[in-house]
Amino acid sequence: MKSTRRTRPATLALTAMVLASSTASGRLPLGDFDRATRAREAILEMELGAARAILDGADPSDPALTLEQARLLIYDADCDGAAALLARSDLAATREGAALGDIARGCARGTAATVVVEDQERGVWVRLQDDDDRGFVPLIADVADRVRAVLAKDLGVELPRPLRIDLVRDQHTLAAHTGLPLEAAQTTGTVAVAKWGRVIMISPRATTRGYGWLDTLAHEMTHLALSRGTRDNAPLWLQEGVAKREEVRWREPDPFDDIPPVDAVALLGLEKGLGRPLDKLGPSIAMLPTAEEASVAFAEVASFIRYWANENGDEALPQLLVRLKEATEPGDVDRAIAAVSGTDLAGWDKRWRSWLSTTRRDVPQELLPWGDVPNRKEVAKRLRLGDLLDARGHHTAAATQLARAQTLAPHEALARSGLTAALLAAGERGSALPLVEKVEDVHNRVARWWTLHGLLHGGDGPEADRAYANGIALDPLDAKVACEEKLAPELPRDPLRAGICEMARRTPR
Incomplete structure (x- = not known):
């Protein structure tokens, strides 16, 4: 769940420098940079209607305005149109024009023969590769609608309609x-990126056991x-820290x-030399x-934002966003933080690190990013053999292999x-029950653990419903889940x- 971040030019002069790069025939004409900057700001705010109005009737020979028209087309999901504009030699000869051209062409290839499904009531547009x-x-649209409402409350930002989402086949298309x-x-295992005014994420179909796609x-x-x-002025630590905070607040x-605890991962990771200063995370x-x-890094920013938000109250983040919107130079970020919370990033970083040093450290090694499950190879072998035996109907033999794996890795949900599924198939329900009874007995998210928990311990009530929802949020293409x-x-x-059940039965991964 990671995102790249666009770099916004701070001044008109920088925009002029980008477009005034040399070509074989000399320098490009500078163009109407005031109008181009207003259009770009509207695009970055995802006010695409306003951007269209600004660019309406633009001189097609003006490179600055044409560049923004191409950017608008990318945001508008018209990659073919953007690629056609950016093929112009004067734009292709500039650094920004060449970069946007690569994006437009990659997007055009990735969206050839795609299908668009729109939920107009919820204002969600989904393009399927x-x-x-x-x-x-339908579930994406439902969750997106709920997330939109939470973000409006937490951040004071209403996402536009339609919200555009691309569901792609693989990381190659995601990169393109x-x-x-x-x-x-x-x-880094990136499965989604928020860029060009839309969410681009890999289908759960692309991964072996799904991922936390909702x-x-x-x-994103x-x-x-x-x-x-x-207006795209949020620094990376703020972007990622707030995104980690908000990713679970819709449900x-x-x-x-919080397994493993982000505070502990941040603390231990910094001590191991794997951490970085908040403002030195790179692009x-x-x-x-x-x-x-x-x-x-994710643990650092998540821990810091949680600490900062708890210290400053619910209104601090919306106020900070409003101030950042008018930032034009790097120092404005620190000034905005100080105006909202009384001190700058360096001051808050010092406070957070002092507080972090007092947090718990007793985290099982297998839960840490650099840790490992004991007997990993033996456990993996037993799991694979058990799955093969179970699939062929040899449930008792499968249970023997899976019991060995569970003994070697007692907290492994897989x-x-x-083992629970094999025991149930062998008619040993009593032996299966305790294996999926208590969530504190497992250390990792596995979709099938949740659905078996719902089946054996949830009854027909809210607990079962939550368990089934947790399962489908992790691996929706396992038909059993x-x-x-x-x-x-x-x-x-x-x-x-x-x-989704019907889809999983009809077209499994």
């Missing part, structure tokens, strides 16, 4: 849409709200929301050298859920989850 993912759209280097996406959607929507609310709390957490450093352990043709009672 794979039509088999159509069953996700966004400009994030593919190697960086693969190194919380990821909320995380927060990035859009921060970009809109600050009821989950027992795993994107997704571009840090290792997954461990990225995890520590071992517990696999999506269908709440029901056999075909029985469907979940919730209509949104019933639709």
Whole structure:
């Protein structure tokens, strides 16, 4: 759940410098930079109607205005149109024109033969690279609508309608849409980016056991709200820290929301030398050298923002965003923080680190980014063998292998859920019950653990409903998870989850 961040020119002069780069025939004409800057600011605020009005009737020979027309088309999801404009030799010869051209062409390739599904009532527009993912759209629209309301309350920012979401097949397409280097996406495990006024995220179909796709959607929507609310002036630590805070506020709390505790990961990661100063994280957490450093960076910013927000109250973040909107130079960020909270970033960083040093350290090693599960290879072998035996109907033999894995890794949810399923299939319900009873017995999120917990311990009430919702939010293409352990043709009672169940049965990954 990571996002890159666009760099906004602070002055008209910088815009002029970008477009005045040399070409074989000489320098480009400077163009109407006042009008171009007003258009760009409207685009960054996602006020696309206002940007269209500003650019209406623009001289097509003006490179500054044409560049902003192309940017507007990218935000408007018309990548083919943007690519056509940016193919002009005068624009392609500039650094910004060339970069936008690469994005437009990559996006155009990735959106060829795509399908658009729009929920007009909720103001959500979803473009699918794979039509088999159509069953996700109603739940995406429902969650996006709920997230939009929470962001309006928490940040004072109302996201525009329609909210645009691209659901893509893989990290190659994600990189092509966004400009994030593919190697960086693969190194840090990036599954989504908020850029160009929309959320671009990988389909759960692309991953072996899914991922937290609904919380990821909320995380990336927060990035859009921060970009809109600050005219893209929010520094990276604020972007990522607030996004981590908001990604879970649209729903009821989950027992795993702070496992491992972000404060402990930040503290221990800093002590191990894996952390960085908040204002020295680089252009994107997704571009840090290792997954461990990225995890520590996320923990740092999440811990800091939680501390800062708790110290300053609910109104501090909306007030800070309003002040950042008018920032034009780096020092304005510190001045905005001090105006809202009484001291600058350096002062708050010192307070936070002092407080952080008093937090708990007793975290199991396997939960830390640099930690490892004991007996990992043996556990993996037993899990794989158990799954194969279970799939072939040898449930008792499968249970023997999975029990060995669960003994070696007693808190591993995958071992517990696999063993539970095998025992149930072998008719040993009594032995299966305790394996998925207490959430404190497991250290990681696994979709099947949740649905088996709902089946065996939730009854027909709210606890079962929460368990099934947690499962589908993690791995919606496992038919057992999506269908709440029901056999075909029985469907979940919730209509949104019933639709995903039908999709999972019809077109599994």
